[in-house]
Amino acid sequence: MAAIEFDHVTKRFPDGTVAVDDVELEVRDGEFMILVGPSGCGKTTALRMVAGLEEITSGEIRIGDRVVNGLEPKERDVAMVFQNYALYPHMTVRENIAFPLKMQRLPKHEVRSRVDEAARLLGLEDFLRRKPRELSGGQRQRVAMGRAIVRHPQAFLMDEPLSNLDAKLRVQMRAELVKLHRRLGATTLYVTHDQTEAMTLGQRVAVLDHGVVQQIDTPQRLYRHPANTFVASFIGSPPMNFLEGVLVDGAISAGGYRLELPGPVRRRLRNGVGKVIAGVRPEDFQDARLADGDSGVTLPAEIEITEQLGPETYAYFHVEGLAAAEVGERPVELAGAFAARLDPRTSAAAGQRMNLVLYLDAIHLFDAESGRSILGD
Secondary structure, three states, rough: OOOOEEEEEEEEEEOOOEEEEEEEEEOOOOOOOOOOOHHHHHHHHHHHHHHHHOOOOOOEEEEOOOEOOOOOHOOEEEEOOOOOOOOOOOOHHHHHHHHHHHHOOOOOHHHHHHHHHHHHHHHHHHHHOHHHHHOHHHHHHHHHHHHHHOOOOOOOEEEOOOOOOHHHHHHHHHHHHHHHHHHHHEEEEEEEOHHHHHHHHHOOOEEEEEEEEEEEHHHHHHHHHHOHHHHHOOOOOEEEEEEEEEOOEEEEEOEEEEEOOHHHHHHHHHHOOOEEEEEOOOHHEHHHHHOOOOOOOEEEEEEEEEEEEEOEEEEEEEEOOOOOOOOOOOHHHOOOOOEEEEEOOOOOOOOOEEEEOOOOOOOOOEEEOOOEEOOOO
C-alpha cells in the first residue's frame, strides 16, 4: 500500500470553472479517508485526478514516492470502484472479478487463487457462477469491490459506491466496508455526498466546498470542533442551528435575549467582543418539563412540525423575537425555525406552545464576517 498526496493541486476546466482549488491533502498509508461535500464541490474531480481520468491543471499528485501527473491510468496501480458497478452482464461473477487479472496475463492458477480469496473476503463463494442480473444491488457492489481487490493495488478509489443501494443495504454495506478495510489495511480514498457515510466510515474526513478543503479531521472532531459555519452546517443531521448576535462581556445578545456563556466556553474565546454567529446542535435543546436542574436558557417555542423516530423526536419550532440565521441549506417553509432533538417522552406536537431549555455548554461561536470559529480547543 502507499500514501496519496495532493500538493497544491488545482483543476480548471476550459470554460474557466475551477473545480479543485489549491488542494493540499495527504491520505496516509493504510488510511480510510473520506472526501465529502455537496454536489459540485469538486470531490469526484479530485478522485478522478488521482485515477488519471482527469488532467491536473497545476500542482502534483503523488502515490507512494511517485509523481503520477503524467502517468496513464493503468500505470498508477490504483483500483477504482464506481457508483454504477460497471459489471459485464455476459460474464459470470468469477469472470468479472478475474477480468483485470486476465488483462495482465497472469497465470491461470494465480488468477483462480486471487478470485477465490476475494470471494471469501466478500462472501461471494456461492455466487461465482451467477451473472450480474441474478444478483441483488449489494451483491453486485461486492463483485465490483472484488474486482478491485484482486489487483492488489497500492490504493483503492471509491466514487459514491453505495448511492444506488436502498437504505437498509447501505447500512449493511457500510459495516462490510469497515470490516474489509480492517482486514486489508488498504489505503482508501472514498468520495460521498452523504455525511452519515463520512462520519461512520472515515478515519479522517476532508470537507470540500467549491473546490476548497474546509477542514480535515476525525469525524468526532469535525462534529465537536467545526472550523467554520460551512462545516458546522454540513456535518450533523438535523443540521446545526444558527443565530446572529453580539458578543459582549461573556454573553451573547440576540433578539432581546441574553445568553450567558458558561465559564469553560468563555475561557476558549479567541475574541471577546463583536458580531458573532452562534451555533447550537439540535440535541442541546430539551423539553422544559423533562429538563434536569435549572441550568440553561428557557425559550418560549411554537412547534411547527414534529417527527417521531422511536428513540427520539425531532421538533422544528419558532421563538418569538429570535430567528434562526439562514446558514447552509434549509427548507424554505421552515425559514427562521430551529430544530431540536428531544427525548421521546416529550409531548411536543405541531401547533403547540411550550417551553424548551437551551443548554449552552456545547455552543459554537463563529465570526460573523469570515464564518470562522472563534473558539479554541
